[in-house]
Amino acid sequence: MNERLAAAWTLLPDYLGWHVLLSASALVLGLAISLPLAVAASRSPRLRWPVLALAGLIQTIPSLALLALFYPLLLALSTLLKGVLGHGFSALGFLPSLLALTLYSMLPILRTATAGILGVDPAVREAADGVGMTPGQRLVQVELPLAMPVIMAGVRTAAVWTIGAATLSTPVGQTSLGNYIFAGLQTENWVSVLFGCAASAALALLVDQLLGLIELGAARRNRALTLVGAAGLAVGVVLALLPLVKIGQPASYVVGAKNFSEQYILAELMADRLEKAGAHVARKEDLGSAVAYRALAAGEIDAYVDYSGTLWANVLNRKDNPGRAAVLAGLTSELKKRDGVRVLGSLGFENAYAFAMKPERARALGVASLADLARQAPGLTLGSDLEFLSRPEWKAVDGAYGFRFKAQRSFQPTFMYRALAGGEADVISAFSSDGRISADRLVVLTDPKGALPPYDAVILISPKRADDARLIEALKPLVGSIGVEAMRAANFSVDRDRDKLSPGQAARALAKP
Amino acid sequence: MASPAIALTDIVKRYGARAALDGVSLTVPAGQFVALVGASGSGKTTLLKTINRLVAPESGRIAIQGDDAAGQPAPQLRRGIGYVFQEIGLFPHLTVAENIAITPKLLAWDAARIARRVTDLLGLVDLPAEMAGRRPAELSGGQRQRVGVARALAAEPRVLLMDEPFGALDPVTREALGRDVRALHERLSLTTVMVTHDMAEAVLLADRIVVMKTGRLIAHGTPAELAHDADPEVAALMDAPRRQAERLRAKLGEGA
Numbered sequence: 001m002n003e004r005l006a007a008a009w010t011l012l013p014d015y016l017g018w019h020v021l022l023s024a025s026a027l028v029l030g031l032a033i034s035l036p037l038a039v040a041a042s043r044s045p046r047l048r049w050p051v052l053a054l055a056g057l058i059q060t061i062p063s064l065a066l067l068a069l070f071y072p073l074l075l076a077l078s079t080l081l082k083g084v085l086g087h088g089f090s091a092l093g094f095l096p097s098l099l100a101l102t103l104y105s106m107l108p109i110l111r112t113a114t115a116g117i118l119g120v121d122p123a124v125r126e127a128a129d130g131v132g133m134t135p136g137q138r139l140v141q142v143e144l145p146l147a148m149p150v151i152m153a154g155v156r157t158a159a160v161w162t163i164g165a166a167t168l169s170t171p172v173g174q175t176s177l178g179n180y181i182f183a184g185l186q187t188e189n190w191v192s193v194l195f196g197c198a199a200s201a202a203l204a205l206l207v208d209q210l211l212g213l214i215e216l217g218a219a220r221r222n223r224a225l226t227l228v229g230a231a232g233l234a235v236g237v238v239l240a241l242l243p244l245v246k247i248g249q250p251a252s253y254v255v256g257a258k259n260f261s262e263q264y265i266l267a268e269l270m271a272d273r274l275e276k277a278g279a280h281v282a283r284k285e286d287l288g289s290a291v292a293y294r295a296l297a298a299g300e301i302d303a304y305v306d307y308s309g310t311l312w313a314n315v316l317n318r319k320d321n322p323g324r325a326a327v328l329a330g331l332t333s334e335l336k337k338r339d340g341v342r343v344l345g346s347l348g349f350e351n352a353y354a355f356a357m358k359p360e361r362a363r364a365l366g367v368a369s370l371a372d373l374a375r376q377a378p379g380l381t382l383g384s385d386l387e388f389l390s391r392p393e394w395k396a397v398d399g400a401y402g403f404r405f406k407a408q409r410s411f412q413p414t415f416m417y418r419a420l421a422g423g424e425a426d427v428i429s430a431f432s433s434d435g436r437i438s439a440d441r442l443v444v445l446t447d448p449k450g451a452l453p454p455y456d457a458v459i460l461i462s463p464k465r466a467d468d469a470r471l472i473e474a475l476k477p478l479v480g481s482i483g484v485e486a487m488r489a490a491n492f493s494v495d496r497d498r499d500k501l502s503p504g505q506a507a508r509a510l511a512k513p
Numbered sequence: 514m515a516s517p518a519i520a521l522t523d524i525v526k527r528y529g530a531r532a533a534l535d536g537v538s539l540t541v542p543a544g545q546f547v548a549l550v551g552a553s554g555s556g557k558t559t560l561l562k563t564i565n566r567l568v569a570p571e572s573g574r575i576a577i578q579g580d581d582a583a584g585q586p587a588p589q590l591r592r593g594i595g596y597v598f599q600e601i602g603l604f605p606h607l608t609v610a611e612n613i614a615i616t617p618k619l620l621a622w623d624a625a626r627i628a629r630r631v632t633d634l635l636g637l638v639d640l641p642a643e644m645a646g647r648r649p650a651e652l653s654g655g656q657r658q659r660v661g662v663a664r665a666l667a668a669e670p671r672v673l674l675m676d677e678p679f680g681a682l683d684p685v686t687r688e689a690l691g692r693d694v695r696a697l698h699e700r701l702s703l704t705t706v707m708v709t710h711d712m713a714e715a716v717l718l719a720d721r722i723v724v725m726k727t728g729r730l731i732a733h734g735t736p737a738e739l740a741h742d743a744d745p746e747v748a749a750l751m752d753a754p755r756r757q758a759e760r761l762r763a764k765l766g767e768g769a
């Protein structure tokens with residue numbers, strides 16, 4: 001418990017720095033766009049409605065979706081630029097997060113600023129003209145100061161939203177306080193999740209209070225209050241950014257990971273080996289499944305682990321199943337030819353869909369293979385995770401064996417194992433490298449017809465690093481070095497409820513022969 | 514001959530189908546104090562605002578001290594004309610001193626000159642110096658109107674336009690401030706146009722009275738001339754203060 005808290009603390013300077021940099025930039029950019037837009041909207045009723053409606057529309061897009069949408073958009077733009085100028089930019093990480101959060105921060109500022117400017121007493125506005133102010137002088141000397149308390153209320157709302165939504169930038173590859181939450185959720189490390197929530201909430205609260213001082217200063221026309229608030233914000237931002245200056249040296253390699261325990265462990269394993277070889281390594285974790293491969297092909301990450309069946313179906317769009325060796329060979333040549341991506345080799349284990357049963361039950365029913373299972377199915381209940389029954393893998397096995405289960409029930413993975421233990425399900429769709437298979441001593445049924453696609457874990461190398469000797473030399477020894485039992489044990493050490501290891505600790509345990 | 518301070522020719526201003534000003538021509542010689550009277554909605558405020566271009570007329574010409582008012586940017590024109598608003602319109606976020614200093618600041622006077630001017634004006638409109646740091650919300654209605662007059666005079670304009678400047682004052686103060694403004698008018702050799710509802714005030718302060726009705730000038734002249742105007746409406750208007758005074762005397766006399 002204390003160990004996990006200590007681990008969370010050591011990550012704080014990095015995570016907090018990025019979180020502050022990201023939210024502050026988004027807020028400043030949002031303010032810089034919204035204020036002139038609000039001034040224009042307050043001047044022209046014809047502009048007002050569309051501007052406010054559009055900002056309102058953006059707000060209805062869930063923030064996670066908004067962040068996710070910017071990645072393909074920027075990627076397309078980057079590819080286009082590369083074609084025209086020979087130079088692309090990173091479509092992952094800071095930029096998509098910044099743009100999405102900026103859009104997100106605009107509505108409250110736009111609304112309050114427009115209302116604030118329109119709310120200025122017409123007699124005062126006319127007096128400003130009457131004493132000889134130009135429209136610009138009237139705006140700066142009269143309208144904006146009078147609207148300031150209202151505008152600041154909008155800025156406060158925007159700040160709280162932005163700081164909260166910035167935690168969602170983790171899945172598009174931007175480090176933030178969200179790293180605590182996403183990694184914690186996957187490894188069921190609740191200390192980390194709570195730590196991330198608390199840190200983000202505390203930051204939002206602090207910024208809100210400081211902005212509140214500025215708002216109060218504007219309302220009471222008390223310059224001292226405003227200055228204290230502004231100085232507090234400035235000092236806070238500078239302090240939060242200091243650690244980034246040191247960390248900010250460019251990493252020579254970027255190791256990626258998708259968003260589950262096995263991926264974190266394998267990323268740490270690769271990073272450890274690279275660091276031992278004297279390289280600087282940055283990690284981009286919690287990447288979405290589809291984002292990870294595209295990021296690698298675009299050179300935004302240099303290496304990560306993916307699974308042969310996933311690449312076969314989702315990247316190459318193949319629906320056939322020519323067998324384990326043919327899939328691996330096909331991938332190696334196709335990915336090289338198409339994207340320049342190098343398949344370094346299989347780690348030595350599969351993370352495939354596998355049907356698992358309690359050994360006593362399997363023995364009693366005489367079930368060892370999927371063919372046996374099909375015979376007993378009418379008396380049995382199948383437990384699956386939430387998506388399995390709608391996936392092509394299920395259609396493939398079902399087509400091959402013709403299952404007729406008494407009942408089929410879907411569960412969150414954790415509850416699926418509990419249902420099997422409690423007898424609410426007789427057989428479950430597990431992942432073959434899941435630590436709980438060994439821990440619960442489950443039997444995995446064989447697949448005599450070879451209907452389930454192969455999911456060999458393979459190391460992928462980005463096109464620009466495909467011939468990088470140092471990288472290849474450091475990672476090559478991992479090929480064929482991890483058996484499924486070893487991977488299960490490592491996964492279990494991170495996933496279990498007691499004596500959890502961090503992914504880094506698990507990786508080091510896995511590396512020891 | 515010197516050009517008149519204000520010369521309006523055939524001014525037409527419409528709001529929708531209705532003409533707020535329906536072909537108004539008015540010439541005010543330099544140094545004159547004109548009172549603009551007429552029923553509510555007759556177009557007095559609209560006429561006053563056309564002079565410093567707060568209202569843009571559909572047609573007609575405006576000349577200030579002989580120069581076409583449209584010949585320079587409106588803000589520049591307005592800095593040279595003092596204007597006291599019917600609604601006062603002080604800037605609520607600025608202090609009394611900052612309100613008064615606003616036009617001199619726009620004209621980029623140096624700070625020392627502005628500070629001297631603010632002190633002078635506070636004295637001129639009879640406000641204690643310690644009021645300088647207060648905000649408009651901390652003043653009485655009458656004090657606000659004085660600040661409004663001081664702000665209009667701050668940049669030493671040659672022309673002063675006042676829209677019911679003494680509305681919020683008690684009769685005694687009103688009379689006193691009226692006299693003060695007339696004295697300022699003489700001392701600073703201003704040309705003044707003042708809108709008022711109070712005929713007695715108009716008669717007592719003005720060199721000339723202009724009577725408006727539904728967007729037209731129906732009469733103008735010295736108070737004495739207007740008292741014998743052929744238009745029975747104008748005669749009745751001019752007679753109102755006298756009749757009121759007689760009724761008052763009769764009432765108070767009876768009571769004694």
Ligand SMILES: Nc1ncnc2c1ncn2[C@@H]1O[C@H](COP(=O)(O)OP(=O)(O)OP(=O)(O)O)[C@@H](O)[C@H]1O
Pocket residue numbers: 528533551552553554555556557558559560599
């Ligand atoms: N901005 C405007 N839009 C439409 N109509 C207006 C506007 N300003 C004035 N009017 C109309 O023009 C006419 C003249 O208005 P104005 O304010 O000049 O009257 P006024 O003589 O100053 O009246 P009061 O003594 O009540 O101040 C009125 O009928 C008024 O309703």
Ligand SMILES: [Mg+2]
Pocket residue numbers: 557558559599676
């Ligand atoms: Mg009026």
